[in-house]
Amino acid sequence: MSDSDKIIDEVVGNDYKYGFVTNIEQEFAEKGLTENTVRFISAKKNEPEWMLEWRLKAFRAWEKMEEPTWQNVHFPKINFQDIIYYAAPKKKKEIKSLDDVDPEIRATYDKLGIPIQEQKLLAGVAVDYVMDSESVITTFRESLKEKGIIFCSISEAIREHGTLVRKYLGSVVPQRDNYYAALNSAVFSDGSFVYIPKGVRCPMELSTYFRINAENTGQFERTLIIADEGSYVSYLEGCTAPMRDENQLHAAVVELITHDNAEIKYSTVQNWYPGDKEGKGGIYNFVTKRGMCKGVNSKISWTQVETGSAITWKYPSCILKGDNSIGEFYSVAVTNNYQQADTGTKMIHIGKNTRSRIVSKGISAGKSQNSYRGLVQVHGTADNAYNFSQCDSLLIGDKCGAHTFPYLEIKNNTGKVEHEATTSKIGEDLLFYCNQRGLTDEEAVSMIINGYCKEVFQHLPMEFAVEAQKLLSISLEGSVG
Amino acid sequence: MEVQKEFELAETAFTKESLPLRKNALEAFEKLGIPSMRHEEWKYTNIKAKLKQQLSLTTTDSQVNAAVKNYIASLPPYAFRLTFLNGVFHPELSIVPDLKGVTVCSLKEAFAHHTTLVEKHFGKLVNYSEEHFAALNTAFVTDGAFIHVQRNVIVNEPIYIQYFFTATDANAFTQTRNLVILEEGASLQFAEDFRNASNINVQYNHVAEVYVGKNAKVDVAKLQLEVSNAIGIHTLESSVERDGRFSAATITFSSPNTGTGNALIRNNVTARLVGENAHADLNGLYFGKETAHIDNHILVDHVAPNCTSNQLYKGVLNGEATGVFNGKIFVKPDAQKTNAFQSSKALLLSNEASINSKPQLEIFADDVKCSHGAAIGQLDENALFYLMARGITKEEATQILTYAFAHEVVDHVHSQPIRQFLCDKLKDELQLNF
Numbered sequence: 001m002s003d004s005d006k007i008i009d010e011v012v013g014n015d016y017k018y019g020f021v022t023n024i025e026q027e028f029a030e031k032g033l034t035e036n037t038v039r040f041i042s043a044k045k046n047e048p049e050w051m052l053e054w055r056l057k058a059f060r061a062w063e064k065m066e067e068p069t070w071q072n073v074h075f076p077k078i079n080f081q082d083i084i085y086y087a088a089p090k091k092k093k094e095i096k097s098l099d100d101v102d103p104e105i106r107a108t109y110d111k112l113g114i115p116i117q118e119q120k121l122l123a124g125v126a127v128d129y130v131m132d133s134e135s136v137i138t139t140f141r142e143s144l145k146e147k148g149i150i151f152c153s154i155s156e157a158i159r160e161h162g163t164l165v166r167k168y169l170g171s172v173v174p175q176r177d178n179y180y181a182a183l184n185s186a187v188f189s190d191g192s193f194v195y196i197p198k199g200v201r202c203p204m205e206l207s208t209y210f211r212i213n214a215e216n217t218g219q220f221e222r223t224l225i226i227a228d229e230g231s232y233v234s235y236l237e238g239c240t241a242p243m244r245d246e247n248q249l250h251a252a253v254v255e256l257i258t259h260d261n262a263e264i265k266y267s268t269v270q271n272w273y274p275g276d277k278e279g280k281g282g283i284y285n286f287v288t289k290r291g292m293c294k295g296v297n298s299k300i301s302w303t304q305v306e307t308g309s310a311i312t313w314k315y316p317s318c319i320l321k322g323d324n325s326i327g328e329f330y331s332v333a334v335t336n337n338y339q340q341a342d343t344g345t346k347m348i349h350i351g352k353n354t355r356s357r358i359v360s361k362g363i364s365a366g367k368s369q370n371s372y373r374g375l376v377q378v379h380g381t382a383d384n385a386y387n388f389s390q391c392d393s394l395l396i397g398d399k400c401g402a403h404t405f406p407y408l409e410i411k412n413n414t415g416k417v418e419h420e421a422t423t424s425k426i427g428e429d430l431l432f433y434c435n436q437r438g439l440t441d442e443e444a445v446s447m448i449i450n451g452y453c454k455e456v457f458q459h460l461p462m463e464f465a466v467e468a469q470k471l472l473s474i475s476l477e478g479s480v481g
Numbered sequence: 482m483e484v485q486k487e488f489e490l491a492e493t494a495f496t497k498e499s500l501p502l503r504k505n506a507l508e509a510f511e512k513l514g515i516p517s518m519r520h521e522e523w524k525y526t527n528i529k530a531k532l533k534q535q536l537s538l539t540t541t542d543s544q545v546n547a548a549v550k551n552y553i554a555s556l557p558p559y560a561f562r563l564t565f566l567n568g569v570f571h572p573e574l575s576i577v578p579d580l581k582g583v584t585v586c587s588l589k590e591a592f593a594h595h596t597t598l599v600e601k602h603f604g605k606l607v608n609y610s611e612e613h614f615a616a617l618n619t620a621f622v623t624d625g626a627f628i629h630v631q632r633n634v635i636v637n638e639p640i641y642i643q644y645f646f647t648a649t650d651a652n653a654f655t656q657t658r659n660l661v662i663l664e665e666g667a668s669l670q671f672a673e674d675f676r677n678a679s680n681i682n683v684q685y686n687h688v689a690e691v692y693v694g695k696n697a698k699v700d701v702a703k704l705q706l707e708v709s710n711a712i713g714i715h716t717l718e719s720s721v722e723r724d725g726r727f728s729a730a731t732i733t734f735s736s737p738n739t740g741t742g743n744a745l746i747r748n749n750v751t752a753r754l755v756g757e758n759a760h761a762d763l764n765g766l767y768f769g770k771e772t773a774h775i776d777n778h779i780l781v782d783h784v785a786p787n788c789t790s791n792q793l794y795k796g797v798l799n800g801e802a803t804g805v806f807n808g809k810i811f812v813k814p815d816a817q818k819t820n821a822f823q824s825s826k827a828l829l830l831s832n833e834a835s836i837n838s839k840p841q842l843e844i845f846a847d848d849v850k851c852s853h854g855a856a857i858g859q860l861d862e863n864a865l866f867y868l869m870a871r872g873i874t875k876e877e878a879t880q881i882l883t884y885a886f887a888h889e890v891v892d893h894v895h896s897q898p899i900r901q902f903l904c905d906k907l908k909d910e911l912q913l914n915f
Contacts, residue, residue, distance in 0.1 A: 070521065380832070395847035398814070408838040410857045413829035419840065419855040425847045 032081040035059060038186050041086050045155045045189070048162060058175035058185030065179050072371045072403055073311050073340040075247070075284065083218040083249060085187045144202075150195040151206055154222050157193035164195060168226055172255040172292045172319070180251040181288040184220045188253065191221035196231035196262070205461050207236040210252075218249040225255070227262035229295065234265040236464055247275075247310060252287045260295030260322065265303070267460050268316075269468055272308040279338025279367075282310025289316035293325035293351075301328040302345065303459045305468040310339060315373065317346035320354035320382075327356040330456040334472060335368030335400070344374035344391075344405075349382035349415070358389035361453050363472075364400035371403040378415040385415040393423040394452060485511075487538045488620065506609045506619035513613045525805040525837040526776045531712055531745050536654040536684060538621045545571065546647045548678040557902065560638040561585070566645050568623040568655040568685075582634035584627070588658060591627035598629060602662055606690040606718040606753075614714045618656045618688040625658035625687075630667040630697075639670040639700075639896050646676070646683040646711070659689040663697040670896040672702040677711045684712045691719040691727070695756065698726045700895040705733040706906055708744050709773075716749045723756030723785075730894045731765040732903060734910055735773030735802065747776040754781070754788040754816075765794040766890035768910060769802030769834070776805035781823075783816040783846075792823040795890050797883055798834035805837050810851055812844040819846060823853040828860065828886060830879070860886075880911045 030037070038059050042052040067077075144151050150161060157165050175185040192208045210221060227233055250272060256264050266289075275282025285308075291300035302316040312335075318327030329345040347356035356376070364370040372391045393402035404421045426448055434444030450457075450469060457465045488507055515532060516523040545566060553564070553574060563585070564574035570587040578585050584595065591599050607615040626642045644657060663669055677683050693699050703715060721727045729752070735744045752761035767775045781790040796804045810821045827836045840853040860882045868878035887907055894900040908914065 393842075393844070395844065395849070398817070398847045400847065401843070401845045403844065404840070404842040404853070406838075406840060406855070408836070408855060408857060410827075410829065410838070411835040413832050413834060413859055415829075416858040417856065418858075419838075420852070421840070421842060421854075422850075422852040423842055423844050424850050 028084050028087045031084050033083070033085055033187065037085050041187055041189055044086065045158070047155070047158055050162075050166060051158055054170070054175070055186050058182050059187075061176040062179070062182035062186055065176070065182055067179050071313055071342045072369070072373070072405070073313055073342045075311055075340075078249060078284070080183075085218060085220070086189050144204075147200050147203065148197040149200060149202055150193065152193055154188075154191040154193045154224060157224075161193070161195070164226070165193065165224065168224060168255070168257055170255075172257060172290045173253050173288050178288060180286045181253050184222060184251050184253045184288070188220045188222040191223045191252070192225075193223075194225040194233060194235065196227045196233045198228045199230045200228075201231065202233040205234050205236055207238070209238050218251065220250075221252045223252070223254040225257070225264055225266070227256075227258045227264050227298075229259045230261045231259075232263045234461060235267070236461060237266070237268045238271070247282055247284055249284045249286070250309075252289075254287070254289040254316075256291030256300055258291070258293050258295060258298035258300055258322075258325075261297045262295060263299040263301075264291065265301045266291070266316070267464055268302075268304040268306075269460075269464055269471065270304065270306045270308055270312070271471055274308045274339050275310040275337065277337050279310070282339070283308065285309035285312045285314065287314040289314060290319065290346075291317070291327070292319045293322050293327065293354075295325070296322040296351075297324045298322050299326040299328070301330075301459070303330045303456065304332070304343075305456070305460070305464075305471065306331070306333040306341060306343060307471045309341075312339075312341040312343055315344050315346055317348070318356065319348045319350065320356065320385075321350045323351040324353045325351055326354070328459075329356075329358045329360070330459045331360045332363070332453045332456045332468070332472070333360070333370055333372075334363045335365070335370045337366040337368060339366075339368045341369070342371040342373055344372045346375040347377070347387055349376075349378045349385040349387070352381070352383045352385075354382055354385050356387045358387070358391070359455050360389075360391040361456055362391070362393040362402055363396065363449065363452075364393065364402050365396040367399045369401045369403070371405060372421075373405040373407075375407040375409070376417055376419070377409045378412050378417065380411045382412050383414045385412060385417075387415075387417045389419045391421045392452070393421075394449070395423065395425045502604055503620050506604070506616045509610045510613065510616035510620055513611075513616055516613050522778065522807075525803075526745070526747060526774065528712075528714075528745070528747070532654075532684065533652060535652055537650065537652045538617075538654055538656060544647055544649075545574070546678065549574075549645050549647055552645070552676065552678060557898075559641045562641040562643055563587070563626050564643045564645065565624065565626075565657060566647050567653065568625075568644070568657045570624050578636070578638075578640065580634075580636065582631035583636055584629040585640065586627050588622070588625040588627045588660060591660070595627070595629070598662065599627070599660065602690065602692060603660055604690075606692075606720055607688055607716060612716070612749075614686050615688055615716055618658060618686050618716070621656040622658040622688070623656055625660070627659070628661045628669065628671065630663045630669050632664040633666040634664075635668040636670070639672055639702075639899055641672045641674055643674045643676070644685070644687070645678045646685065647679050649679070649681070651681045653684065655683070655685040657685065657687045659687075661689065661691045661699070663692060663694050663699055665695040666697060667694060668698040670700040670702075670899070672704055672896075672899055674704040674706075675711075675713060675715075676707045677709060680710075682710045682712070686714045688716045689718070691717070693719060693721040693725040693727045693759075695722045696724040697722070699728070700899075701727075701729040702894055702896065702899045702903075703729065703731040703748065703750075704903075705731070705746055708733070708746060709735065710744065712745045714747045714749075718751045718753075719761075720753045720755050721759040721761060724758050725756060726760045726762075727752050728762035728893075728895055729764070730890065731763075731767075731777065732890075733765075733767040733775050734906070735767070735769045735771070735775060745774045745776075747778070749778045749780075751780045751782065752790065753784060754790065755784045757785045757787045759785065759788045761788075761790040762893065763790070763792045764890050764893045766887055767794075767796045767804060768887075769796065769798045769800070769804055771800040771802065773800075773802045774805075775802070778805075778807045780809045780811065781821060783810070783812045783819045783821060786815060786817045786819070788816065789820045790822070792825075793890060793893060794825045795887060796827040796836065797830060797887060798827065798836060799830045801831075801833040803835050803837070806855075807839045807841065808853065809841045809843065810853070812846050812849050812851065814845045817846050817848040819849040819851065821849070821851045825853070825855045826886075827857045828883065829857065830859070830883075880913055884908070884911050884913055
């Protein structure tokens, strides 16, 4: 191993630091998935009749569907009867404030570095914390309530804001949209719900932390965000899971809806357990995320930093239905060891003068495979649509792979679509330039990688950008060379 | 298609000895069938719906009609040409080169007289166990051209291989095939020229296999200039050895100005760089009009290290024409120091025209430079305005700018006579006279 190999090794080889398990009392559903499981979950959550029907409809559709096989990731067939579909921390009493939360969960919080107290002081972020299936606590609700903003767990929203949920749930990702979305629609246990009323600019970042804790469970959360006319919200999502030898399934659905002149900014830092160096264990992250720019001049912006998961397979998408609406997708996907990622976006231009921008940066190291897959579709109605896509891949080491599968489907001659992609390794000339200026190889590599990702990181809220940069160096540790 | 029955009847280019190959190909085709749109490689081309149910694979009708005679008379006096009518070789219409170190004949003849050479190469580049139409072709090929160029022999004049369709049987599905072998240091230019000289719809399925030996050089021009009322499936497979160079230009004009433009053309072009320092240039230009459907699938497979490749594809779509572009670059784990570039551009000149583009990179080596760019749009309004401000009508300005856009590809054709011919064709197509 040459010197530079060692350095790459150091930079890409850090261990996963969120791999602990929290010992709290939990209750589980029985293993396996039948109609009764769906009924059990629905009953557990005290859901109204319509919700149960909605879930059953999804379950019946799911039973008839087949698992997709077109993706460029490979894994043994999942046994859907070997998963626990519901696991929740046992609630002892009604939680009124942070102090009432189980100390073990509080400890988990602290280990994850979720700076709740600190954030409170800085008047920063309102946090919804979901462990396994159940939302544990949502902070800052009162101050948000004053503005008319609803930020709560989705099960609470189903009970308290039934009409709103019923109107929008499944309107962007229908129950039978795809195999994993149907599964999620049948068994989703919790997630976040956000409603921003007309003309309100959400005064703080809203944030959800997802945590898989229990063994053999799958996590199926559902997020629904509605931005009414002229409103704005920035939403953050973070996730971690303990280290285990077997693979665990995470199949979430996220739906965003923006009305006229509204904007949603959705940022994800995904750091599920990626499996060990031999590729054992890790989370299967099969997620459906889609936003609908329903109104004119509305905007949806996705930013994602994908460093974790054994397999990441997701395409945060925008349906640009309203005239002049804008869709954005900024992504950094890092794979190391035996990780696999097949991620990208879909931009569906339907309204006139719609614009979209895709910036995707892939970094593959070790023996990993990293794919960008994206679709830009310009319908006949989308006059003057404009899309620009850029997907770059960086290869670190000679055992990894980088792949690009862009689909461009253009049915309107007034549109303009541009796509660029490059694949290369860190150039020796770049390294040399840095060395010459007194930087060690290690510093140079991390500087180049950070520069490479900057275009994406700058779209993250400040706290997240710092975290993302740290994550990047951790997940690449031990692979630069 | 009753493939089993036709298989017994078929008069193919094969000798008895190669029967197992045919049988294997037939079995493969029976398993594969005609692909539907669910097949990723045929996602945007509904060939299943377009091809008729009752096609005949065993037509032998090959009348020379007036259209063909007139047409041949109108062509520039080619030095060398091989002429096929409905897949049948016509020596009386051909000028077969008689050069030292060069063997040119029909595939049928090659099977009979150059058996070892043919058997060593035939069917080795196409993957008939996975490719639907390659399988069909391998089982039913009637005839085609065979070219073998010996070591260090340079053929200066291009060889034109012309395929005319004069069928009176609207159900004929012609299966033709070329086999081109270049030994070390040899050099060759050739063109495959497809024309529908009948006034009915024709269907054909053509396969070419090209072996480029060490330090050898091949320029291929695939000309599909008058293919209205045709459903044509083209496959061009090449393997390039150390220091070899392979360049292919695929030029498709869906309709001459008089045609109805009802064409479906599919091109599968593959360059496999199997020796170090090999190079491939794959270029394409397509004009689609009316309801034409033009589908280009390109694959550059970098197997060996230190190879380079370039792809440039441009399309102009008018009327209700649809275009498909799928360009793949594969870089295998051993192919370090690869440089591979791809650019695909399409002009949409009418609101009903559409394009589906899928440039694709799959890279398994790290020390590489690969990029692709795809752009879809219309003519630059500033450029149009500039010309119009100088008294040029909008129509003419559009033609001039389209010519400039398309000419870049023609410029990449290496063979001078073919390049000149294409340049004139392009002007005809755009009704420009300068």
